[in-house]
Amino acid sequence: xxxxxxxxxxxxxxxxxxxxxxxxxxxxxxxxxxxxxxxxxxxxxxxxxxxxxxxxxxxxxxxxxxxxxxxxxxxxxxxxxxxxxxxxxxxxxxxxxxxxxxxxxxxxxxxxxxxxxxxxxxxxxxxxxxxxxxxxxxxxxxxxxxxxxxxxxxxxxxxxxxxxxxxxxxxxxxxxxxxxxxxxxxxxxxxxxxxxxxxxxxxxxxxxxxxxxxxxxxxxxxxxxxxxxxxxxxxxxxxxxxxxxxxxxxxxxxxxxxxxxxxxxxxxxxxxxxxxxxxxxxxxxxxxxxxxxxxxxxxxxxxxxxxxxxxxxxxxxxxxxxxxxxxxxxxxxxxxxxxxxxxxxxxxxxxxxxxxxxxxxxxxxxxxxxxxxxxxxxxxxxxxxxxxxxxxxxxxxxxxxxxxxxxxxxxxxxxxxxxxxxxxxxxxxxxxxxxxxxxxxxxxxxxxxxxxxxxxxxxxxxxxxxxxxxxxxxxxxxxxxxxxxxxxxxxxxxxxxxxxxxxxxxxxxxxxxxxxxxxxxxxxxxxxxxxxxxxxxxxxxxxxxxxxxxxxxxxxxxxxxxxxxxxxxxxxxxxxxxxxxxxxxxxxxxxxxxxxxxxxxx
Ligand code: ADP
Ligand code: MG
Numbered sequence: 033x034x035x036x037x038x039x040x041x042x043x044x045x046x047x048x049x050x051x052x053x054x055x056x057x058x059x060x061x062x063x064x065x066x067x068x069x070x071x072x073x074x075x076x077x078x079x080x081x082x083x084x085x086x087x088x089x090x091x092x093x094x095x096x097x098x099x100x101x102x103x104x105x106x107x108x109x110x111x112x113x114x115x116x117x118x119x120x121x122x123x124x125x126x127x128x129x130x131x132x133x134x135x136x137x138x139x140x141x142x143x144x145x146x147x148x149x150x151x152x153x154x155x156x157x158x159x160x161x162x163x164x165x166x167x168x169x170x171x172x173x174x175x176x177x178x179x180x181x182x183x184x185x186x187x188x189x190x191x192x193x194x195x196x197x198x199x200x201x202x203x204x205x206x207x208x209x210x211x212x213x214x215x216x217x218x219x220x221x222x223x224x225x226x227x228x229x230x231x232x233x234x235x236x237x238x239x240x241x242x243x244x245x246x247x248x249x250x251x252x253x254x255x256x257x258x259x260x261x262x263x264x265x266x267x268x269x270x271x272x273x274x275x276x277x278x279x280x281x282x283x284x285x286x287x288x289x290x291x292x293x294x295x296x297x298x299x300x301x302x303x304x305x306x307x308x309x310x311x312x313x314x315x316x317x318x319x320x321x322x323x324x325x326x327x328x329x330x331x332x333x334x335x336x337x338x339x340x341x342x343x344x345x346x347x348x349x350x351x352x353x354x355x356x357x358x359x360x361x362x363x364x365x366x367x368x369x370x371x372x373x374x375x376x377x378x379x380x381x382x383x384x385x386x387x388x389x390x391x392x393x394x395x396x397x398x399x400x401x402x403x404x405x406x407x408x409x410x411x412x413x414x415x416x417x418x419x420x421x422x423x424x425x426x427x428x429x430x431x432x433x434x435x436x437x438x439x440x441x442x443x444x445x446x447x448x449x450x451x452x453x454x455x456x457x458x459x460x461x462x463x464x465x466x467x468x469x470x471x472x473x474x475x476x477x478x479x480x481x482x483x484x485x486x487x488x489x490x491x492x493x494x495x496x497x498x499x500x501x502x503x504x505x506x507x508x509x510x511x512x513x514x515x516x517x518x519x520x521x522x523x524x525x526x527x528x529x530x531x532x533x534x535x536x537x538x539x540x541x542x543x544x545x546x547x548x549x550x551x552x553x554x555x556x557x558x559x560x561x562x563x564x565x566x567x568x569x570x571x572x573x574x575x576x577x578x579x580x581x582x583x584x585x586x587x588x589x590x591x592x593x594x595x596x597x598x599x600x601x602x603x604x605x606x607x608x609x610x611x612x613x614x615x616x617x618x619x620x621x622x623x624x625x626x627x628x629x630x631x632x633x634x
Contacts, residue, residue: 052130052131052134053131053134053135053138053182054189055083055192055193055202056082056083056084056087056182056193056199056202056203057083057199057205057206058206059083059087059135059139059179059182060079060083060087060089060203060206060207061206061209061210062131062132062134062135063089063131063135063177063179064077064089064207065131065210066089066131066132066175067089067091067093067175068093068210068214068217069093070091070093070094070095070175071093072091072092072093072174072217073092073216073217073218073233074091074092074217074218074219075089075090075091075217075218075219075220076089076090076091076219076220076222077089077219077220077221077222078090078222079200079203079221079222079223079224080223080224081196081224082196082197082198082199082200082203082223083182083199083200083203084181084182084190084193084196084199085180085181086178086179087178087179087182088176088177088178088179089175089176090174090175090176090177091174091175091176092172092173092174093174093175094148094174095145095146095147095148095150095153095173095174096145096147096154096175097147097150097154098154098168101143101156101166102163102166104132105132105133105136105141105156105158105161105163106129106133107129107130108129108130108133110129135179136158136160136161137160138160138182138183138184138185138186138189139160139179139180139181139182139183139184140157140158140159140160140184141157141158141159141177141178141179141180142155142157142158142177142178142180143155143156143157143175143176143177143178144169144171144175144176145174145175145176145177146171146172146173146174147173148173152168152169152170153168153169153170153171154166154167154168154169155168155171160184160185188510188514189514191510191511192511192514200223203223204221204228204229207221207229208243208285209285209292210292211231211239211243212236212239212240212243212285212287212292212319213287213290213291213292213321214290215233215234215235215236215238215239216233216234217233218231218232218233219231229242229243231243236270236319236321237253240253240271240319241253244283251283251317253271255273255274255277256271256272256273256274256277256317256319257271257272257273257274257359257360258270258271258359259271259272259320259355259356259358259359260355261351261354261355263351265324265328265344265347265348265351266322266324266328266348266351267322267323267324268321268323268348268351268352268355269320269323270318270319270320270321271318271319271320272302272317272318272320272356272359272360273316273317273318274360275306275309275310275316275360278310278314278316278317279314279315279317280313280314280315281315282314282315282316282317282318283317283318284299284302284315284316284317284318285318285319285320286298286299286320286322287319287320287321287322288323288324288329288340289323289324289326289329291340294572294573295340296576297345297349298320298345298349298352300349300610300611301349301350301352301353301356301610302316302318302352302353302356303315303316303611304353304610304611305352305353305356305357305360306356306360307611307613309360312614312618312620313618318356320352322348324342327343328342328343328344329342329343448600448603448604448607449604451463451464451465452464453596453599453603455474455593455594455599456471458590458591458592458593459473459474459475459591460472460473460474461474461477461594461599461602461603463603465624467624467626467627468624468625468626468627468628468629468630469624469625469630470622470623470624470625471622471623471624471625472602472603472606472621472622473590473619473620473621473622473623474588474590474592474594474599474602475587475588475589475590476615476619476620476621477602477603477606477612477621477622478587478588478602479580479583479584479586479587479615480583480606480609480612480615480616480621481583481587481602481605481606481609482546482582482583482586482587483579483580483582483583483615483616484579484609485583486526486544486578486579486582486583487575487576487579489525489527490522490525490526490575490578490579491575495525495526495527495544495545496527496544496545496546497527497528497529497542497543497545498527498542498543498544498545499529499541499542500540500541500542500543500549500552503531503539503540503541504539504540504549504552504553505533505537505538505539505540506530506537506538506539506540506553506556506557507536507537508536508538508560509536510536512564513535515560515563515564516530516538516560519559519560519563519578522575522578523556523559523578526544526578526579526582527542527543527544528540528542528543528544528556529541529542529543540552540553540556543555544582544586546582546586547582547585547586551585551586554585555581555582555585558581558584558585559577559578559581559582562577562580562581563577563578576616580616580617606621606622
C-alpha cells in the first residue's frame, strides 16, 4: 500500500504559518509591509486586544484586481518575483508569497480592495483557508484587510501568546522597525479605540523623535550626532548618541536597504567604537541605516527575515567602527583638531570634504584593532603610527571605572606569548601588560571564547557530538514543548540529538562534545528558560542564547587550577575576540590595576 500522499493545502498552509506567523506582531509586520510594497502613502493600523481579536490594516496603495485578490491568498502567490534570479535584486519587503496564505490559514480574514483604474472593488472573506465569500463591492482605492481571531483554529499557538501588554509591546516594536524606514509615509496606530501613534510624513530625524522623543524613551535628536560614510561597498548613515547622553537603556536599530535587521557582530563594532567613553553599564543608542547592493546581502535565511548575511562582514565591521568613531571624535575634538586641514594624516575615513569626490576607500580585511599596528597595515608610511589616538576622546567629566579605561592595546598578543603569567586564588589569571597588571576572570574569559565558537558552529551547522550510552529523559510542560520544537534544528546543529518519546518528553541521545553527561539536562533546561525569559523570537537570538548557555556550562569553572599553557591559551584566544573586556551580559572579564594605582599604594 502506498503511504505517501500530498498534504491538503490548508494543512500545508497551517504548517507554513507556524514559521511566518508566530504571533500578532508577525502578522502585523506582513500586512504593513504589503501596504508599503503596494506604494501606500498612508497606512492605518487598527488593533483590538493586542491583536488577538482584530488586526486591521488600511492603505491607499495600488490595490488588487478581482483575480489578484483571490490569488493573493494562495501559497507562493506573489507579484514581486518571477524567477530565482530576482531574489538577488530584491527591493521589496515581501517576496515569498507566503504571508497572506499563512494568515488566512490561521484566522478569519476579510479584505476589500480596489485599483484606481477599476470602478468597483472586490470583497473577499476567508476563514481558515476556506473562501466563504467573494463579491463585487464599492470601496476606496487601496486595500483594507481585517484579520480577526488569530489562531482561532490553533489552540496551542493561542495558548503560547503572552499577556496583552507584552503582545502589544511586540506589535509596537515590529511597527517601529517598519515606520523608521518609511518616514515619508503617514501612519496611525490605534489600539482599543485609543490613538497610540500618529506619525506624519517627514524626515528620518523627525520620525525618530516622533516615536522616541518622550520622557519615557528620552530620545531627542539633539542628543545624537550624525554619521555618514560612503564607500564603494556600502553607505552607512544615521544617528549615534553623544556619549554624555547615553543611558542604561538604549534604543539600538540597524536597517539595511530599508529593512530592520539584527546584527550582533555589527553591534560589537558600534560598542567597540564607544569603548572607554561610556560608564560600564551604559549602552549606546543608535539608528544606523546601511545601503548596499542587494547582491551583497542574503535576506533569504529565515521567513521572519531579521537575520541578514553580508558578503563582506569584516570589512563592513571596520567601516562601521571607523564611521562611528569619526563622528564621535569629530564631535568631541572639533575645537582642537580640524580633520579637513590636517592633510598629512591619511585616515581611511572620508571626511565631508572629500566625500563629494567619492574617494575609493581602501580597506584591509585583515585589520584587527587588537593586533599590533605595524603588521599587515595598508596605511602609507607617512601615517603616524598612533593615528588612532586621534580618535580617543578626552576624558569625560565623570571618573570612568578602571575596567573600561584604556580600551586599546591592553593586551598585545605578542605580550601574551612572552610575559609572565600567574593564577590567583584559582579564579583569576594575572598578567603584567603595558598599562599595569591585568586581572582576567578565567571562567568568563573561557566562556566568552566558547560562546564565539558555538555561534560559529551554529552558523556553519557543524559541531562535534558525543553519543550518550544511557539516554537522559527531558520532560516538559506544554509551553516549553512548543518552544523546544522551534529550537530543535538549532539544537541539532550544535550537537544535541533529541527524540520525542511521548507527547511531552524527549530522550537525549547525544550532546555537544564540550558538555559533560551530568550537565546535559540542566543545560537544555537553562537554554529553554533563557529563551523563554528573554522572549527571543528570531533565530539569531535563540542561537546567541544557546551559545551563551552552552558556553557558561562548558567553560572551565572558577576554582580550577590551570597550567601555564592553559592560561596562555585562554588569554591568547581571548584577545582575538572582537570585544573582550566584557562578556555578552556586560560582566567584566578583564580588569586593570594601573601602574598609577599600584604606585599610589606606596
Ligand atoms: P509577498 O508579499 O511575499 O508577495 P503576500 O502573501 O504577502 O506575499 O502577498 C501576496 C501578493 O498579494 C503580493 O505579492 C501582492 O501582489 C498582493 N498584495 C498583498 N497585500 C497587498 C496590498 N496591501 N496592496 C496591494 N497588493 C497586495
Ligand atoms: Mg508580503
